[in-house]
Amino acid sequence: MTHDHSFSRPASVEEAAGGEIVNVSRRGLLGGMGALVLAVSLPRAANAEEAKPKAFGADGMPHGWQDNPKVFVSIADDGAVTITCPRSDLGQGVRTGWAIMIADELEADWAKVHVKQAEGDEARYGNQDTDGSRSTRHFFMHMRHAGAAARLMLIEAAAKQWGVPLGEIKAENSVVTHAKSGRSLGYGALAKAASELPVPARESVVLKDPKDFRYIGKGTLGIVDNRAITTGAALYAADKSFDGMLYAVVARPAVFGGTVKSFDAAETLKVPGVVKVIQIAPPSAPVKFQPLGGVAVIAKSTWAAMKGREKLNIVWDDGPNAAYDSAAFRAELEKAARKPGKVVRSQGDVDAAFATAPKRVSAEYYVPHLAQAPMEPMAAVARITDGHCHIWTSVQAPQAARTLVAGQLGVGEENVTVNVSLLGGGFGRKSKPDYVVEAALCSKAMDGAPVKLQWTREDDIHHGFYHTVSVERLEASLDEKGFPTGWLHRSVAPTIASIFAAGADHEQPFELGMGLINMPFAIPNVRMENPEAPAHVRIGWFRSVSNIPHAFAIQSFVAELAHAAGRDPKDYLLELIGPARVIDPTSLGDGWNHGEDPKLYPIDTGRLRRVIETASSAIGWGRKMPKGRGLGVAGHYSFVTYTAVAAEVAVDDKGAITIPRVDIAIDCGPQVNPERIRSQMEGAVVMGMGLALTAEISFKDGRAQQNNFDGYEITRIDAAPREINVHLLPLADYNHVLGGVGEPGVPPVAPAIVNAIFAATGRRVRQLPIRDQLKA
Template identity: 65%
Template sequence: MTVARNPGVSVEAARSALNPDVSRRAALGGALALIISASLPSGVLAKEDEPLKFGRDAMPNGWRDDPRVFVAIDPEGIVTVTCHRSEMGQGVRTSIAMVVAEELGADWSKVRVAQAWGDETVFGNQDTDGSRSLRHFFMPLRRAGAAARTMLEQAAAAEWGVPASEVVAGDQMVRHEPSGRKENWGRFAERASKLPLPDPASLKLRAPADFRYIGKGEIGLIDNHDFTTGKANYGIDVRLDGLLYAVIARPPVFRGRVRKFDASAAMKVPGVLKVFEIEPSPPPTEFNPLGGVAVVARNTWAAIKGREALKIEWDDGPNASYDSAAFRTALEESARKPGKTVRADGDVDAAFAAAKQRVTAEYYVPHLAQAPMEPPVATARATDTSCEVWTCTQAPQATRANLAKRLGLKLDDVRVNVTLLGGGFGRKSKPDYVVEAALCSRAMDGAPVKLTWTREDDISHSYYHTVSVERIEAALDERGFPTAWLHRSVAPTIGSTYVEGAKNELPFELGMGLVNLPFAIPNIRIENPEAPAHVRIGWFRSVSNIPHAFAIQSFAAELAHAAGRDPKEYLLELIGPDRILDAAALGDVWNYGEDPAVYRLDTGRLKRTIEAAAAGVGWGRKLGEGRGLGIAGHYSFVTYTAVAAEVEVKDGEIAVRQVDIAVDCGPQVNPERIRSQMEGAVIMGMGLGLSAEITFKDGRSEQRNFDGYDLTRIDASPKILNVHLLPSGDYDGPLGGVGEPGVPPVAPAIANAVFAATGKRIRGLPLNKHFGA
């Protein structure tokens, strides 16, 4: 099998680094009779000490619909499904295995999961982002399971000399119905693996009425035992013989660099082995290391103490004077001037000239850090000719490509082993930390090195969620309903990470709830003034939907108040009659990367989620003093979500008492995971809305740990949190996303509830900052 040309690194070493308690044979998905898995295609089981190799020839039959990419069956009938996406708490390993097992007809108790290594030529796109793992692979995985079942039936039929149409595979057995003959399907796995792939058009997928797993929500996590007993292996858990440990002192200001340093005191720290400079890459930033001074030691504590002893003189570079408070003022000034027009419907200027009333508001969302509970970490073994890493990454293929580029290696000479992720939220899509680990290993003559980011490293050197100012103006008629809507969105773009000097939001950012505004307003103009970036900007769970939803849903509630209307009823009227909207007609050329003929914005579905959330929270009920209800709805990642919140404001503190979140993501594959994702989104959204903020002074982050970057703690969680699942469509139709869509409506729903409770309209996050909490 070709998985990594890395002399001196055996299959056994790769296995034991991740889990020393699992045998090599078990880790690779079974014994010699296997239906090709993503870990080992048929006939290529390596010797114990054979170096790993890899490349396209490892999987000549392609990927996706091919069961030999995803399915392995051992002689006892145990099924191992390979997951090609990264597991970071969203349950993708369970859901992918569940889909394959459904069509294969496997007994769930005899299904296991293995993690794919990073190789786009085998697995296709492996980036775990955009809420698209099941959205894109549900049908290919079903076909892979059905093909494996068909091949088992064909193999048994050939051996028994009976028609394949009379043979049925299921529950780890193959049966010949007329004769009653049956045998464990593991006996036919090797023979089945050598058969030609069935024509996809000939595959018989199971009818939804016959599903045992899909849509049932009673599966539980396939890794749950390991999670709850501490056996699960994350990036921080990797161990290799002779392992060394490293940390890096990075420039405190983005694009700063080392002017000079003195390592004499650091080298006196017991355990410190080497101190050396890592040169930053020239702009643009991309996923390159920031540079700085690396300290390698015999343990992480020694490396940290060595770093503390360093004497470094920094050149702070072009962002030395970055001040986030002053930058907010600059963004507000830009928002008050015309910018690049990105959507224009009707005649906005004429409508404003004839308006009975005008309402204007500006909204602010600060920089945010992803702050996963497991900070970035990677273990690398890198020489002049090869590199192998073990890491918690959302983007194994980007990791592999960046390693090859920075180390000057061929892609086939780089191996990326993916561990579990202790959270990601977009931060672990950027593999700068993996490249750092490889550079440290190469500096130690190929010895394995684990590079750890501390929490302070993580918060001070993130790829931050963009800061933004959203200015919205509306012209109202005599009923208080908008005849015109002008929205200016000003925010540094993620494009600045890739293109030096980029200042306008990219199409995918504009398509996140901005240009695809679904309101039934005749005159709409949306503009995007320029904004430079002074820090690294990167993906963050739900990305630009956060500022756009906060502004639009808050402004809708402001308009309702101006019109003397109920906020929920007014929001529904803004959305207008049920209709199907075409993304391109709204100026959205991205459409979450989906076919606009298949994925279209259905305002009826959005309205139903709003109604469901409102019904759940008991909209309209009388509340005591200092309590209020708020609501918000949003469309993102081709899914519809709405949040209704009850808050209490007392003694200058905001307490969220109840949250009801409704979601319509189309057909539901794993309802239990959808529910969990929505619950997590509410808690995360509360943190962003109430307390989280990254500010900068003299180019430096003023927050360094959780004492300054405040996230929602368990004592602040709502006592009542209800998730309302609104199934729609069938399993032959398109699926929506789940991981990200729950976050955007949380903050505006809470802000609107705060207004209902206090009469105080807050237009800047975090909300607690305005109450002195």
């Protein structure tokens, strides 16, 4: 079938005005095969500097947060519609979502729609980083226009062939019909003629009325990879295989910054199947996404490589972080949180409000390091032939992998191909392609032979890019009615910037904009401060990132203030949010705003109120609870989406916690695939429970103390809520901007749970994970 071949964009093709849709030359692109192929791109950024990829810029995001992505859409002679997806599918369903957006406007037969995964190539496809919950919201209107433009071109081709007016022709289910004459043609029969037509101007393309959508917003199609995944046919990184392939694992320094002083591989080389042992150099500064260094064992099987690694005799220099201790570092963070820090938002006079208030309340909240722990550990296959390195891997940032591999091998990027498989989870870990470089270096050491580099779960837990540890200190002054007159929040946490620049010890704008400085409460006097916090491990992206500690602290503190005021916590939270209004985030000092235009994406407190009201109403807020049971609620705005969680918690006489029911409400704007939104919210609840109850990475002598899922506990099926209800707040206007979905569900889960625990027991939880705190 012609829809499977790979294609490239000829150098002669210029972007259409505004950088929208280009009809790529059929002959130049497909070598004479009959097909219609469109290349779609987002408009260029107004500021050229903003569009340039950067390792780590002022906005705090890697590789250029400003998107300029492109996608190819083709219709082959047999009518197959192929969409090339440059973003990675981690289970969030982006491959399906993009197909839905285009197929609906194209009026394509869903059975004929195929998705091809793009390789890492930023020049061809634009920014390919799959992060920030933005792959759908940044593409929605552009994908619709692409599908509508292709549909119009097919109609024009039929009208020209039949000699009839455009208005008499209808396209539906991959067939173009002329009712008056009874003639019809399939898309495949028209693709060649349509490819010879000019692409219609954007203003001439009429999008469908949302009431006529067949796929968008319906949630009835499943996912394009569903059969392959459920039957085991889907390929992940560890599934790639070649005849004669070798296998590798790496012994890495247990302490971040550690190096190999010396090693003896004599016993390792005696292990049956071990072929070679090589040293991998430690990273240069700044570390970014480079491998940690160490010693790689290459063998004829993964098992042999692992047994050989056990026999390595390595003398390590633990380096500058050898004394890192979680408990001691927490005390340092708490000390910093109790002193003034860098002011990142200030309005009114907090000191005056505190000085005159009849009552003051303060609290400190702690969130430990966390590991992304995707179910599929990191793996990559590398093979070098004729000076060209081919990679097969599960990665969130294929272009970053390509660039890093090229640099480490000393070749041009054109000599590196990164083939992206499905991802068995990522949560930010697979946006850091250190493991891909390790595979390439091992292949190089074996004269280009194919090598599969595999991380174990222990490797993942011990050598990750961890979510930051955090201490959040909040203080508030209350008036006679218990309403805050002043609000002080000090957030102390090592920053992701620490892997990009020496001396980075303050949270960056994108971290501060995750629920801290853009806190929308109607409080007259507010000050946020950010004291310094050095990093002693690699800090990286984690699902919802700094929203986790900020939401946990703020939403827990609101419930504490409600108790101090003798008020219902849900009513008190809504009163703090205030009446429905639209807030320019820049007026709060948030110039990042999740990378979005504040005019298109202001903070809408009415939408935040609605998700809180929806979740709390659904769970039966205010109903009489039996002894040991309580309800808690929390709401949060992140990734330009509004979510709220209401949780029912039961605590028995021994302090054991169960969570029988959770209701989660989300307003993400227009919905492309509601079923995947529900799945993401259900997953967010289960993941958020794990963060609240059991998950923690602790360090002693610079070493992670957890090894596998016996120590780093995730929520298991027997502990998951028996009932998770997802409430999608629909926004009927599909011309409205979309919000994110993959990440916003996590932040309100933990505070809703601890607030419910207080309602059930009267005991306040201020540190995560809860573990046995209620059993003490």
